[in-house]
Amino acid sequence: MTGSGDNSLFIAKYTSCSVDAVDLCFDVLTWDSSPLAGRTYDVVLDSGLLHCLGPPARPAYLAALQRVLKPGGTLYVLALSDKETSPGGPSRVSREDLEGLLSPAAGWELQYVKPHFWELHPTFWGGKGRAYLAAAQRPAAAAPAAPAGQ
Template sequence: MEPTVPRSVFDSAYETRSAPWIIGEPQPAIVELEHAGWIRGSVLDPGTGLGEHTIYLARRGYDVEGVDFSAPAVAQARANAAAQGVEARFEVADALRLGSEPRYDTVVDSALFHVFGPGDRAAYTRSLHAVCRPGARVFVLALSDAEPGIGPRISDTVIRDAFADGWVLESLKPSRYRVLIGADDAPRLGLPAGEHADMAAWLARVRREP
């Protein structure tokens, strides 16, 4: 069974700000979703990291909560929101155990789903189902194995299988995920270190069944 990335890896990445997903801005694919009117009602940003998407949505008036199991990430997300003068809610929480009260209408998952192994993917989709209201939509932006890239990359089948029970897959299409190229990855990818690049990704839209 493929392993899920341990918490210590994320804590270290946020403490050193060395991770390729720390780009200092929201993902363009998520911004496009908001511009298209897909973000509605009460919003959950699981795996919020440094809070870029929660801050972006809160600034635009959405009722949004960012959660992450990394305490250093949440501390920095709160500091980032304060520095930008944005009132945003962040909590330390395990995305596999979000509770049992249906309270969200939209979930924006930017690069969380693809870090889970098979068992945790099942737990994650059950956890989301429990806290999403009937008809709520989950958007999953995940790195794709269609091209060489950075980090854990998955096939579209992984997304389809994980959201098979209790969900309707409305859309699954190729997208891009912006990363910061590190010195270790630059030679392999033939890209300059320290610059942004857009990696192959999937963007899924899934609706919670009643």
């Protein structure tokens, strides 16, 4: 997931990686019917989508991302932290939320959850918002998790 696309543009320009960038042009919860169906990736970046989803949709969204990751692939998530107390903006995500969503019970190998920041337009919250940066791997030998409710 690209957010504003900065990460995708940077990676495409300064590495030898190929990049597929996705913003909200389709429903990521129905990835299998998306233009990128059938592709798998070594790395997936979520730059600001997880915290925009309501808590009930988050497990199904992460299960969809797990299905597009190759075994041993890594997911990086940058999500607005519940420690951000400025008014307005999208919903927040706690460290505990991320640890639960990216747990072994959910089919992930959590690497870390670190306090981080969200760089914003200078007129919004002084240009920075408190965030979490999380990394989790799809286990190399396990099948991807099924979406919640299936």
